[in-house]
Amino acid sequence: DVKVTQSSRYLVKRTGEKVFLECVQDMDHENMFWYRQDPGLGLRLIYFSYDVKMKEKGDIPEGYSVSREKKERFSLILESASTNQTSMYLCASSGTGVGHMNTEAFFGQGTRLTVV
Amino acid sequence: AQSVAQPEDQVNVAEGNPLTVKCTYSVSGNPYLFWYVQYPNRGLQFLLKYITGDNLVKGSYGFEAEFNKSQTSFHLKKPSALVSDSALYFCAVNGNNRKLIWGLGTSLAVNP
Numbered sequence: 001d002v003k004v005t006q007s008s009r010y011l012v013k014r015t016g017e018k019v020f021l022e023c024v025q026d027m028d029h030e031n032m033f034w035y036r037q038d039p040g041l042g043l044r045l046i047y048f049s050y051d052v053k054m055k056e057k058g059d060i061p062e063g064y065s066v067s068r069e070k071k072e073r074f075s076l077i078l079e080s081a082s083t084n085q086t087s088m089y090l091c092a093s094s095g096t097g098v099g100h101m102n103t104e105a106f107f108g109q110g111t112r113l114t115v116v
Numbered sequence: 117a118q119s120v121a122q123p124e125d126q127v128n129v130a131e132g133n134p135l136t137v138k139c140t141y142s143v144s145g146n147p148y149l150f151w152y153v154q155y156p157n158r159g160l161q162f163l164l165k166y167i168t169g170d171n172l173v174k175g176s177y178g179f180e181a182e183f184n185k186s187q188t189s190f191h192l193k194k195p196s197a198l199v200s201d202s203a204l205y206f207c208a209v210n211g212n213n214r215k216l217i218w219g220l221g222t223s224l225a226v227n228p
Contacts, residue, residue: 004159042220043160043206058215091223102148102167102210110182 003027006091013115019078021111023091030095032074033105034058034066037088049074051073081115088112118143120209122219129197130227137192137222139207148210149190151181154221155203163205166190177201197226 007022025032034047035058045058047066055066063085067075076091078085089112092105119142129135141147148167151161164175166183174180181192192205207219 040220043218045215048215092160104150104162104165105160105216106162107152109119109159110157 004091004106004108006089006092006111007032008111009109011111011113013049013078013081013113015082017078017081017115019081019113019115021076021078021089021091021113023074023076023093023108024071024072025093025106027093027095028071029093029106030071031093031105032068033092033094034064034074034076035090035092036060037090037110043090046076078113080111081113083115086113086115118209118217120207120217120219120223122205122207124222125220126223126225128227129227131199132196135194135197135201135226137205137207139190139192139223140220141188141190141209143209143217146183149181149183150208150216151175151179151190151192152205152206152208153177153203154188154206164194198209199226199228202226 004025013019031050034046035043037043043085044060047058049055049068050069065077068114090110091108094105095103121140129151150165151163152159163179164173166173171183179194202225204223206221206223
């Protein structure tokens with residue numbers, strides 16, 4: 001069974017903290033993505049990566065960075081957490097080709113982050 | 117501009133009745149189209165996709181979708197709804213800059 005695992009289901013962090021969200025996939029996928037999901041706004045792409053050490057900005061990269069040192073792992077970093085980053089964060093991976101033109105993405109369970 | 121529209125925020129249907137969740141898109145070139153479902157407090161699960169070929173695509177859990185190029189639509193359908201189909205449904209289309217473009221989602225409620 002294909003699997004995308006996010007390290008935490010729920011996190012509570014304080015304003016100004018540096019926050020790490022980890023995502024691991026076991027499908028040898030090339031492409032990995034971080035989204036945030038907010039009510040009424042759907043899914044918004046933060047960053048994606050189509051190869052190790054490669055990253056591209058999505059639609060809302062401000063306040064975030066990413067790291068992909070190994071193919072199976074894609075980390076999202078909130079450099080200095082703020083209350084407007086309270087959200088559901090979803091990691092996804094997909095298989096072949098640059099980007100994810102015609103291959104479906106597999107999602108993790110999500111991390112609900114609350115910044116207080 | 118490339119976009120995906122899900123014109124209904126919520127769809128209500130009685131159990132056993134057919135359901136339709138609508139999706140229209142605007143992209144240049146030939147689109148790749150996807151439907152995903154999200155159950156409460158879960159990640160998204162892939163349902164089905166259209167790449168090329170037959171306009172009627174069959175997917176998981178008895179769902180199907182019809183690609184209509186002239187109407188730029190990709191509506192999700194099921195002949196007989198189940199209460200367990202109640203969830204949030206997302207339509208997505210590939211963008212030519214390698215990113216998926218997502219609709220805002222439609223909440224489906226199937227009433228017993």
